[in-house]
Amino acid sequence: MEIWLTVVLAAAGAALLLPVRWAALPSPPPGATAPRTWVRPPAPALALTALLVVGLLAATLVPGLRESSGDSAATGARALLHGAIATALGCAGVLLWRRGRQRRAAAQLAEQVLEACLVLADELRAGRSAERALELAAQGCSALDPAVRAARLGADVPGALRRGGHRDLRLVAGAWQVAHRSGDGLADALARVGEGLRAARATRRVVGSELASARSTARLLVALPVLALVAAQGTGGGSWQFLLTTTAGTLCLAAGLVLEVAGLWWIESIAGSVEREL
Numbered sequence: 001m002e003i004w005l006t007v008v009l010a011a012a013g014a015a016l017l018l019p020v021r022w023a024a025l026p027s028p029p030p031g032a033t034a035p036r037t038w039v040r041p042p043a044p045a046l047a048l049t050a051l052l053v054v055g056l057l058a059a060t061l062v063p064g065l066r067e068s069s070g071d072s073a074a075t076g077a078r079a080l081l082h083g084a085i086a087t088a089l090g091c092a093g094v095l096l097w098r099r100g101r102q103r104r105a106a107a108q109l110a111e112q113v114l115e116a117c118l119v120l121a122d123e124l125r126a127g128r129s130a131e132r133a134l135e136l137a138a139q140g141c142s143a144l145d146p147a148v149r150a151a152r153l154g155a156d157v158p159g160a161l162r163r164g165g166h167r168d169l170r171l172v173a174g175a176w177q178v179a180h181r182s183g184d185g186l187a188d189a190l191a192r193v194g195e196g197l198r199a200a201r202a203t204r205r206v207v208g209s210e211l212a213s214a215r216s217t218a219r220l221l222v223a224l225p226v227l228a229l230v231a232a233q234g235t236g237g238g239s240w241q242f243l244l245t246t247t248a249g250t251l252c253l254a255a256g257l258v259l260e261v262a263g264l265w266w267i268e269s270i271a272g273s274v275e276r277e278l
Contacts, residue, residue: 081250085257092261099268103275106166107204109143113168114201116141117194120172124187130157143169168197204275211271218267222260 116137123133131151138144143164150160161173175189232239242249 078245078247078250081254082244085250085254089257089261092265096264096268099272103272107208109141109166110168110197110201110204112141113143113166113172114194114197116144117168117172117190117197121187121191121194124185124190130186171197207274211274215267215271218264222264225256225260 119137119140120133123136124130128136131148134144134148134151134157138148143166144161146160146163147157149155150157158173158177161169161176171193172190175193176186179186179189229239229243243253244250
């Protein structure tokens with residue numbers, strides 16, 4: 001029963017950190033009241049509440065958690081601690097996964113912006129209008145859609161590009177704005193921006209390969225204690241029994257996992273700060 005409780009708490013804690021997509025609601029007519037929507041509380045608060053409620057109930061009400069060889073209070077506290085460890089691991093795993101996904105999405109967007117910038121320069125040199133060139137470039141880069149709409153309406157195209165939030169889009173917006181103010185060729189300005197983005201991409205690839213080795217080393221160091229425990233269990237050392245069935249072992253397990261997750265998070269933070277500077 002204790003194992004099932006741990007699994008349930010880990011799944012609940014991980015699920016609470018998954019992003020929620022809300023369906024877009026139509027705007028109410030003038031004078032009407034906007035419909036009320038349910039807003040989810042912060043995930044850490046829900047995870048902590050679920051952990052405390054389920055863990056305390058299980059520790060006090062489930063007879064299977066009370067071992068005949070030990071006292072019920074210590075067994076219940078140990079079960080609660082196991083649930084806390086599993087929940088924290090699930091939450092940390094989801095957060096690390098989301099950070100990796102955001103990093104890959106940012107790299108993919110940078111590639112799309114580079115290609116769009118080169119397409120813009122080529123289409124403008126071929127005699128296309130700025131609006132038509134934007135439309136063609138947006139086919140491979142959805143981040144240009146607001147700029148396309150702004151160009152169709154005669155609105156501020158550089159402002160729409162800056163609202164995309166990506167630093168490469170801000171460079172494109174700056175080239176667009178300077179070219180229109182100074183009267184210089186927009187195609188040449190975008191071509192120069194494209195060359196700069198291409199050089200930055202080459203630098204990011206070199207740095208990314210170096211950071212990949214550091215990330216792989218960190219993951220290997222995290223896996224080594226688990227491999228050591230498996231090897232010790234095979235020799236009859238009883239390491240898992242100590243870690244899972246005794247209070248001192250559970251505390252050691254919690255401390256080790258905290259240090260491992262902190263190390264992974266530290267490596268990811270250092271790598272992320274380096275990537276943001278490029």
